[in-house]
Amino acid sequence: MSTSIFLLWLVSIPxxxxxxxxxxxxxxxxxxxxxxxxxxxxxxxxxPDDRFIKTGNKTExxxxxxxxxxxxxxxxxxxxxEKFCYNFPVNKGRKLIIKTIYYYGGFDGGxxxxxxxxxxxxxxWNINTSADYADGLSSYYEVVMVAHNKVLSICLAKNExxxxxxxxxxxxxLYLDDSLYNTTDxxxxxxxxxxxxxxxSHDKLTFxxxxxxxxxxxxxxxxxxVTSQASVTPTTFWNMPPEKVFENSVTxxxxxxxxxxxxxxxxxxxxxxLALYFQDNRTPSPYSWRVFDVLVNxxxxxxxxxxxxxxxxxxxxxxPLEGETKITLVPANTSPVxxxxxxxxxxxxxxxxxxxxxRDVSVMNDLTKSFTKKPQxxxxxxxxxxxxxxxxxxxxxxxxxxxxxxxxxxxGISGSLPPSISKLTALSHLxxxxxxxxxxxxxxxxxxNLETLHLENNQLxxxxxxxxxxxxxxxxxxxxxxxxxxxxxxxxxxxxAINLKVSPGNxxxx
Numbered sequence: 077m078s079t080s081i082f083l084l085w086l087v088s089i090p091x092x093x094x095x096x097x098x099x100x101x102x103x104x105x106x107x108x109x110x111x112x113x114x115x116x117x118x119x120x121x122x123x124p125d126d127r128f129i130k131t132g133n134k135t136e137x138x139x140x141x142x143x144x145x146x147x148x149x150x151x152x153x154x155x156x157x158e159k160f161c162y163n164f165p166v167n168k169g170r171k172l173i174i175k176t177i178y179y180y181g182g183f184d185g186g187x188x189x190x191x192x193x194x195x196x197x198x199x200x201w202n203i204n205t206s207a208d209y210a211d212g213l214s215s216y217y218e219v220v221m222v223a224h225n226k227v228l229s230i231c232l233a234k235n236e237x238x239x240x241x242x243x244x245x246x247x248x249x250l251y252l253d254d255s256l257y258n259t260t261d262x263x264x265x266x267x268x269x270x271x272x273x274x275x276x277s278h279d280k281l282t283f284x285x286x287x288x289x290x291x292x293x294x295x296x297x298x299x300x301x302v303t304s305q306a307s308v309t310p311t312t313f314w315n316m317p318p319e320k321v322f323e324n325s326v327t328x329x330x331x332x333x334x335x336x337x338x339x340x341x342x343x344x345x346x347x348x349x350l351a352l353y354f355q356d357n358r359t360p361s362p363y364s365w366r367v368f369d370v371l372v373n374x375x376x377x378x379x380x381x382x383x384x385x386x387x388x389x390x391x392x393x394x395x396p397l398e399g400e401t402k403i404t405l406v407p408a409n410t411s412p413v414x415x416x417x418x419x420x421x422x423x424x425x426x427x428x429x430x431x432x433x434x435r436d437v438s439v440m441n442d443l444t445k446s447f448t449k450k451p452q453x454x455x456x457x458x459x460x461x462x463x464x465x466x467x468x469x470x471x472x473x474x475x476x477x478x479x480x481x482x483x484x485x486x487x488g489i490s491g492s493l494p495p496s497i498s499k500l501t502a503l504s505h506l507x508x509x510x511x512x513x514x515x516x517x518x519x520x521x522x523x524x525n526l527e528t529l530h531l532e533n534n535q536l537x538x539x540x541x542x543x544x545x546x547x548x549x550x551x552x553x554x555x556x557x558x559x560x561x562x563x564x565x566x567x568x569x570x571x572x573a574i575n576l577k578v579s580p581g582n583x584x585x586x
Contacts, residue, residue: 078491080176080315081338083510089187090451093302094465095240101120101121102120102250102251102283102288102289103250103251104172104244104248104249104250105128105164105247105248105249105250105253105511105579106120106121106122106123106248106250107115107122107123107124107125107128107162107246107248108122108123108124108125108148108246109115109125109145109148109149109150109244109245109246109247110125110134110135110136110147110148110149110150110151110244110426111124111125111134111144111147111148111568112124112134112148115144115145115147116144117143117144117145118506118532119283119284120283120289120552122145122246122260123248124386125150125162128162128163128164129150129160129161129162129163130160130526130546131152131157131160131455132150132152132154132160133150133151133152134148134149134150134153135183136148137147137149137179137181137182137183139469142179142181143522144440145177145245145246145352146177146179146181146214146246147204147260148244148245148451149179149180149181149183149243149245150243151183151184151241151242151243151244151245152232152241152242152504153241154452154512155234156453157452157453157455158231158233158430158453158464158467159195159231159453159455159456159464160231160232160233160234160242160455161195161229161230161231161455162230162231162247163227163229163454163455163485164227164228164229164230164355165226165227165385166225166226166227166228166249167223167225167226167251168223168224168225168226168434169222169224169264169465170222170223170251170252171220171221171222171223171251171252171253171254171262172219172220172221172222172223172228172249172250172251172252172258173218173219173248173252173258173288173289173290174196174218174220174221174228174230174247174248174249174250175217175218175246175247175248176194176203176214176216176217176230176244176246176247176248176575177214177215177216177244177245177247177248177291178205178214178215178216178217178243178244178245179204179205179209179214179215179245180205180209180243180469183243184189184240184241184319186240187396188206188209188532189205189206189209189239189243190206190239190240190242190243191206191232191237191238191239192232192233192234192235192237192238192242193233193234193235193460193464194230194231194232194233194286194287194352194526195216195229195230195231195232195233195456195457195460195464196219196221196228196230196266197221197225197229197428197431197457197460198428198429198431198432198456198457198459198461199266199426199428199429199460199461199475200228200233200266200429200461200464201217201378201387201426202235202237203217203232203242212227213448214245216403217268218268218269218291219266219267219269219426220252220257220260220266220267220269220423221258221262221266221267221269221428222262222263222281223304224305224366224431225431225434225437225438226434226438227437227441228249229455229456229457230249231455231456231464232244232246232495233464241585250289252288253316253392254289255315255316256314256315256316256348257314257315257423258314259391259393260349260425261393261426262391264427264428264475265425265426265427265428265453266397266425266426266428267349267420267424267425267426268423268426269284270339270343270348270422270423271273271293271338271339271420271421271422272290272291272292272293272338272419272420272421272422273292273295273419274292274293274294274295274297274301274302274320274321274324274325275295275296275297275299275325275326275336275338275417275418275419275420275422276299276324276325276326276418277281277292277293277294277295277296277298277321277323277324278294278296279462280292280293280294281318281320281321281337285318285320286315286317286318287316287318289536292317292318292321292419295338297326297336297337298332299326299327299328299336300327300328300329301324301325301326302325302326302327302357302416303323303324303357303441304322304323304324304325304355304357304384304385304530305357305358305360305385305582306355306356306357306360306361306364306385307319307322308322308355308386308387308465309386310403311442312386312387313387313389313525314389314516315351315389315391317389317419319552320555321348321353321418322353322355322387322418322419324418325354325355325416325417325418325527326416326417327357327413327414327416327417328405328407328414328415329414329524330407330411330412330413330414331407331414332407332414333352333404333405333415334368334404334405334414334415334416334417335402335403335404335405336402336403336405336417337402337403338401338403338420339401339402339422342399342400343397343398343399343400343401344398345396345397345398345399346397346398346424346425347392347394347395347396347397347424347425348392348394348395348396348419348422348424348425349391349392349393349395349422349423349424349425350372350377350391350392350397350420350421350422350423351388351389351390351420351421351422351453352370352377352389352390352391352403352417352419353387353388353417353418353419354366354381354383354387354389354390354416354417354418355384355385355386355387355388355416355418356382356383356384356385356413356416356581357385357416358413359385360385363412364384364385365382365383365384365409365412366382366383366407366411366412366413366414366415367380367381367382367383367408367410367411368380368381368383368406368407368408368411368415369381369405369406369408369492370390370403370404371403371404371405371406371407372395372397372401372402372403372404372406373397373401373402374402374448377392377395378390378392378485380408381451383384383415383416383493384550386516393413394425394560399424403417403420405417409571413508415526423447424498428475429460429461430459430463430474430475430476430477431460431475431476431477432457432458432459432460432471432478432479433477433478433502434475435499436458436459436477436478436499436500436502437457437496437530438453438464438496438499439479439494439496439499439500440458440469440479440493442496442497443494443497445494446491446492446493446494447487447489447492449489449490449491449512450489450491451468451484451487451535452467453466453467454467458471458478459477459479460469462469467484467487468482468484468487469481469483469576470481470482470483470505472502476558478502479502479503480502480503480504480505480525480553481503481504481505481506481507482500482505482506482507482508483502483506484506484508484511485507485508485509485510485511485530486509486510486511487511488511488512489508489511489512490511490512490513490514490515491512491513491514492514492515492516493513493515493517493518494518494520495510495518497518497520498519498520498521498522498523499522500523501522501523501524501525501574502525502547503523503524503525503526503529504525504527504528504533505526505527506523506526506528506529506530507528507529507530508530508531508534509530509531509532509534510532510533510534510555511533511534512534512535513531513534513535513536514534514536514537515536515537515538516537516539517536517540517541517555518535518541518578519536519541519543520541520543520547521541521543521546521547523547524547524548524549524550526547527549527550527551527552528550528551528552528553529544529550529552529553529554530552530554531554531555531558532554532555532556532557532558532577533556533557533558534558535553535557535558535559536558536559536560537558537560537561538560538561539556539560539561539562539563540560540562540564540568540578540584541565542565542567542568544565544567544568545565545566545567545568545569545570545571547569550574551573551574551575552574552575552576553568553574553575553576553577554577554580555577555582555584556577556578556579556580556581556582557580557581557582557584558581558582559581559583560578560583560584561582561583561584562584562585563584563586564576564578564585564586569586
């Protein structure tokens with residue numbers, strides 16, 4: 077099946093602000109991108125984004141009735157950079173729900189928002205908010221994924237369709253409990269939210285009703301609506317739907333099947349995570365149960381489901397769908413009442429682009445701190461996506477990406493080489509010649525795959541490390557025109573077929 081990405085953006089622009097409720101904030105980060113101060117949106121507080129990004133410009137959107145969260149943007153006019161990245165310190169291995177929110181508002185004097193790419197930890201998809209903006213709406217994109225490193229990067233990047241400056245209005249990075257969507261293989265996939273609805277409801281549910289600020293949109297069709305007479309306990313469900321999702325449900329008469337056409341848009345042919353939620357709405361009693369089969373597009377999804385007043389959920393982590401979707405609930409002959417359904421969630425499985433080895437990412441972050449001058453595009457994942465890798469960085473292919481070459485010859489960098497560079501153990505070529513590097517050459521004995529080392533024309537001091545002569549694949553070393561002293565280690569000088577240059581410019585004896 078195709079794995080093309082289909083994304084839905086649904087957020088409308090509220091014209092009024094509800095009264096704020098004094099509740100605890102969800103755990104994570106809520107950013108008012110481009111804003112200069114904290115703002116309140118309903119019961120949530122969003123802070124300025126300056127601590128998480130070092131590039132881009134800020135501006136306000138002057139539009140009457142616009143809520144604070146959509147009243148500013150950060151935009152990125154720099155043509156020299158490949159991608160513009162936010163970096164968030166996160167707990168490696170924790171599950172996250174990430175929202176990126178966009179409202180163009182003509183901030184640059186144009187009439188149509190630009191098209192560009194969004195990249196989260198190396199996985200890329202296209203951002204096109206034009207249709208929503210034409211309808212007077214903002215747009216949001218939501219994804220559930222696991223943090224594979226200690227730093228999460230959210231980047232915007234220009235592509236072949238970009239005609240003006242990428243921008244963003246707000247970002248949410250919130251932690252989820254481990255039980256949520258836990259049957260997904262998050263080592264290979266992320267979950268992109270396509271639809272999340274409360275059936276029979278007229279009101280949208282968000283935080284604090286949903287402590288993770290998931291948005292449950294109302295859906296009313298031609299089916300009868302019933303109101304629940306019993307409460308449910310969200311923590312008894314792996315996905316922890318909010319209690320209010322069960323307040324209303326749609327149903328059918330006794331003996332009749334219930335049909336719900338949901339979602340109300342066609343889907344591309346691929347695999348989806350589908351979760352459905354049910355509760356018998358009647359007052360709890362020995363007779364408060366309903367038994368029915370659940371079919372999706374005529375295919376048995378679950379047999380003899382017993383929906384009680386305590387509530388129940390059924391789900392599939394890899395259910396194939398294509399085109400229009402029809403959910404049919406067929407009652408058992410013995411069921412005293414018709415079937416009922418309260419809510420549903422639908423996600424597309426998004427194959428991850430792979431990931432760069434955590435240790436390699438950590439080393440590259442050390443380099444960005446050690447270099448007082450560094451390439452402008454050194455933001456986000458150094459290898460991914462492949463067409464947006466860092467300048468001078470070449471990486472291996474496959475799911476577990478490694479850095480195999482670093483070439484910043486004559487790149488104008490200054491600073492020193494951190495000892496951690498020796499942890500780039502897949503490195504074959506290290507070319508940093510003709511820059512302004514200072515300090516000593518660190519121990520490189522771990523670089524067993526290193527073939528060429530170019531550090532010429534810098535200001536490096538100290539001695540030539542003995543370990544260089546012990547690197548089995550090393551065949552070329554250029555160290556001339558530095559401030560090195562001492563002697564060339566015998567193991568390096570006598571290495572078979574070595575192309576070694578240490579002079580002029582050093583006080584080194586052979």
